[in-house]
Amino acid sequence: xSERAMLEIKNYSKSYTGGKKAADDVTLTVExxxxxxxxxxxxxxxxxxxxxxxxxxxFTEGEIYIDGHSVKAxxxxxxxxxxxxxxxxxxxxxxxxxxxxxxxxxxxxxSAEVREERIKKYADTFxxxxxxxxxxxxxSHGMKQKVAIxxxxxxxxxxxxxxxxxxxxDPKATFTLKEIMHEMCEQGTAIFFSTHVLEVAEKLCNKVAxxxxxxxxxxxxxxxxxxxxxLEEAFLEAxxxx
Amino acid sequence: MKNNIILLKTLLRSTSLHNTFKYTKDKKKxxxxxxxxxxxxxxxxxxxxxSIAMCVGYGLVGIIDAAPAMCAVVISTMAFFFTVFxxxxxxxxxxxxxxxxxxxxxxxxxxGCKFLYMYVKALPWYISISLAMMIxxxxxxxxxxxxxxxxxxxxxxxxxxPMLFASLIGFFIAKVSSRFKATKFIRTVLTFAFVILCFTLxxxxxxxxxxxxxxxxxxxxxxxxxxxxxxYLPIRWFTDAVTRTSIISTILFIxxxxxxxxxVFHLVGKSYNQINSALKSQATKKNYKMTSQKKRNVVxxxxxxxxxxxxxxxxxxxxAGIGEIMAVLLGIVTLIxxxxxxxxxxxxxxxxxxxxxxxxxxxxxxxxVGMVATTACSPSLEGKNYWIVQSLPxxxxxxxxxxxxxxxxxxxxxxxxxxxxxxxxxxVPVLDTIMYLILAVALCAYSSAWGCVCGIKHMRxxxxxxxxxxxxxxxxxxxxxxxMFVVMGLTALVIYLGTFMNHVLIALIFILISLLLAFLxxxxxxxxxxxx
Numbered sequence: 001x002s003e004r005a006m007l008e009i010k011n012y013s014k015s016y017t018g019g020k021k022a023a024d025d026v027t028l029t030v031e032x033x034x035x036x037x038x039x040x041x042x043x044x045x046x047x048x049x050x051x052x053x054x055x056x057x058x059f060t061e062g063e064i065y066i067d068g069h070s071v072k073a074x075x076x077x078x079x080x081x082x083x084x085x086x087x088x089x090x091x092x093x094x095x096x097x098x099x100x101x102x103x104x105x106x107x108x109x110x111s112a113e114v115r116e117e118r119i120k121k122y123a124d125t126f127x128x129x130x131x132x133x134x135x136x137x138x139x140s141h142g143m144k145q146k147v148a149i150x151x152x153x154x155x156x157x158x159x160x161x162x163x164x165x166x167x168x169x170d171p172k173a174t175f176t177l178k179e180i181m182h183e184m185c186e187q188g189t190a191i192f193f194s195t196h197v198l199e200v201a202e203k204l205c206n207k208v209a210x211x212x213x214x215x216x217x218x219x220x221x222x223x224x225x226x227x228x229x230x231l232e233e234a235f236l237e238a239x240x241x242x
Numbered sequence: 243m244k245n246n247i248i249l250l251k252t253l254l255r256s257t258s259l260h261n262t263f264k265y266t267k268d269k270k271k272x273x274x275x276x277x278x279x280x281x282x283x284x285x286x287x288x289x290x291x292x293s294i295a296m297c298v299g300y301g302l303v304g305i306i307d308a309a310p311a312m313c314a315v316v317i318s319t320m321a322f323f324f325t326v327f328x329x330x331x332x333x334x335x336x337x338x339x340x341x342x343x344x345x346x347x348x349x350x351x352x353x354g355c356k357f358l359y360m361y362v363k364a365l366p367w368y369i370s371i372s373l374a375m376m377i378x379x380x381x382x383x384x385x386x387x388x389x390x391x392x393x394x395x396x397x398x399x400x401x402x403x404p405m406l407f408a409s410l411i412g413f414f415i416a417k418v419s420s421r422f423k424a425t426k427f428i429r430t431v432l433t434f435a436f437v438i439l440c441f442t443l444x445x446x447x448x449x450x451x452x453x454x455x456x457x458x459x460x461x462x463x464x465x466x467x468x469x470x471x472x473x474y475l476p477i478r479w480f481t482d483a484v485t486r487t488s489i490i491s492t493i494l495f496i497x498x499x500x501x502x503x504x505x506v507f508h509l510v511g512k513s514y515n516q517i518n519s520a521l522k523s524q525a526t527k528k529n530y531k532m533t534s535q536k537k538r539n540v541v542x543x544x545x546x547x548x549x550x551x552x553x554x555x556x557x558x559x560x561x562a563g564i565g566e567i568m569a570v571l572l573g574i575v576t577l578i579x580x581x582x583x584x585x586x587x588x589x590x591x592x593x594x595x596x597x598x599x600x601x602x603x604x605x606x607x608x609x610x611v612g613m614v615a616t617t618a619c620s621p622s623l624e625g626k627n628y629w630i631v632q633s634l635p636x637x638x639x640x641x642x643x644x645x646x647x648x649x650x651x652x653x654x655x656x657x658x659x660x661x662x663x664x665x666x667x668x669x670v671p672v673l674d675t676i677m678y679l680i681l682a683v684a685l686c687a688y689s690s691a692w693g694c695v696c697g698i699k700h701m702r703x704x705x706x707x708x709x710x711x712x713x714x715x716x717x718x719x720x721x722x723x724x725x726m727f728v729v730m731g732l733t734a735l736v737i738y739l740g741t742f743m744n745h746v747l748i749a750l751i752f753i754l755i756s757l758l759l760a761f762l763x764x765x766x767x768x769x770x771x772x773x774x
Binding site for chain 1: 257261265343400516520
């Protein structure tokens with residue numbers, strides 16, 4: 001592994017019994033400070049790759065390293081430095097927002113002062129503080145997404161993995177999240193997120209990978225992948241070539 | 243260890259009625275929580291009364307010494323069967339798997355906490371039985387004072403070992419099925435096979451004991467319970483600990499429970515990720531070609547949706563289908579062995595003419611098929627998908643008609659099959675057989691409509707895990723418990739009436755009663771649907 005690589009996926013493949021390969025020989029590296037976009041059609045293999053990265057999906061082919069630790073061999077070490085926000089977060093509906101955030105803070109061993117400060121900071125930023133005492137079951141999709149995002153941020157992960165993070169967020173929350181992503185990236189956090197909104201990827205990311213039918217068809221810095229075109233044009237070109 | 247406690251606490255809090263009551267601002271929801279509490283207290287009280295009555299029976303015939311062992315047998319059996327049905331959904335393949343596994347928990351921690359969660363949620367049932375039997379035993383046997391704290395402490399350990407065995411079986415079923423493409427199908431078949439094996443095992447064991455000429459009189463319950471203690475050591479340990487205040491048995495029981503827990507979850511933890519990955523993933527072929535499609539009317543379309551919902555969920559399918567499968571087995575076994583022989587086995591060769599049981603044939607079939615009505619849990623199973631039917635241009639009444647129709651599609655063929663088999667085997671005259679078939683269908687109609695009344699009245703959409711509404715929902719309990727007792731009562735009544743009344747006339751009376759109940763329930767469904 002290179003010194004600064006926070007996430008390294010090497011020849012990762014995943015096929016389901018009797019089905020086609022959902023991920024086929026995926027190789028990519030996300031370094032500290034990167035905002036890495038993972039682009040592809042619906043069903044291209046983005047979530048299959050992301051779920052393996054965060055240790056949720058078991059896999060046998062290939063290797064995934066987070067901060068130098070193997071996801072297969074040292075899952076706990078990997079999870080301690082990673083935060084994951086799924087595309088449709090299933091939170092405990094009968095807990096209040098604050099109870100859920102405290103649960104995550106407890107797991108990561110955050111002190112009372114630290115959690116209070118961080119929860120307040122992010123809850124204020126996402127304008128959700130007032131609702132934290134209500135049951136999650138009463139939240140809208142966007143509010144649940146905001147709670148999931150706050151739970152991912154409060155323990156200051158070294159690697160932030162997000163699956164379609166902007167779906168369901170209002171424009172202000174979307175802007176706020178982008179700002180936070182920039183801020184985290186400046187502090188050395190690596191961010192790896194999937195999206196099919198090319199404009200977002202183009203403006204936000206310094207690196208992208210395009211996945212099609214489980215295979216990476218283009219990868220590199222935005223400049224390398226686009227070669228002077230827009231990301232949309234580059235994506236369509238790569239898509240048609242394959 | 244700290245993380246284990248945090249996770250367990252959160253899991254319990256996330257489904258606790260108390261948390262919902264405390265934080266919800268919805269008054270209707272608060273009232274529902276209070277209703278649920280009252281319902282639960284009533285059920286626990288019923289269990290306690292039944293358990294004390296059992297002890298009174300033992301006390302009156304002078305076999306009160308069998309009470310501790312019987313308590314252990316009842317709790318162990320309940321814990322085992324309840325857990326077999328619940329592992330898939332609680333232990334494996336649960337909704338928040340991705341969220342939990344992405345946090346720094348070991349797989350064995352998550353599995354262990356999920357098990358303990360399942361255990362704590364079921365504990366009030368076992369405590370109700372155990373404490374009631376302790377009181378009954380204390381009254382008749384007047385044991386030493388030390389027996390009481392030992393009994394209370396061991397009550398907490400009694401369900402654990404059977405639950406661990408059931409979890410282990412669930413684990414093996416999940417592990418085997420995760421290797422196949424048709425994961426859900428294999429899992430369902432294996433679960434069915436296992437449950438049927440458990441049900442039939444009792445008769446196989448009894449057949450073996452028959453050779454030893456063990457008579458089935460009340461006094462010989464002690465002998466049977468002793469045998470159970472010989473096969474399953476925790477029963478013996480519990481009995482020794484309570485009746486003789488044996489410290490060794492108490493320690494043996496507690497230590498073996500703890501060791502077994504550690505071993506099972508070390509084993510489960512090793513393949514936990516692999517099994518869940520396989521269970522939560524679905525293979526795709528991506529080779530569909532557009533073919534001609536079928537048009538269904540709205541009610542049938544809803545019924546078809548219900549069918550797909552059922553077959554798509556192994557816990558739902560096993561729960562809804564177990565009665566039907568048992569009815570088919572009963573029908574086949576009756577045909578092969580003969581109605582008289584089956585009656586002799588079930589009644590332990592009680593000396594009476596089996597023909598007096600003929601009017602009860604539809605009720606016997608219904609006892610199995612009507613045990614579960616899909617209509618009781620299907621309104622709640624809509625869960626977060628409820629918006630789909632809410633936003634579609636269909637009346638609520640149509641939606642529930644579809645749900646009832648599906649329950650009819652599911653139950654009628656099995657009821658008819660089991661009834662015909664038993665009628666043929668019992669050599670029931672043709673006219674009587676026709677009447678019993680009509681009664682069977684009428685009972686299905688009643689079951690579908692009454693189940694739907696319970697389902698709508700106790701609809702709960704905010705569940706965390708579908709098992710909560712399939713196995714433990716208020717709707718299911720309200721449908722199942724009275725239904726079970728009513729059917730047992732009606733069976734006894736028709737048998738009694740059959741001794742002096744014409745069987746066709748009896749069937750006709752009960753057809754009319756069933757149809758009336760079905761009609762009234764249907765009207766209630768319509769009225770509830772309009773309000774929903």
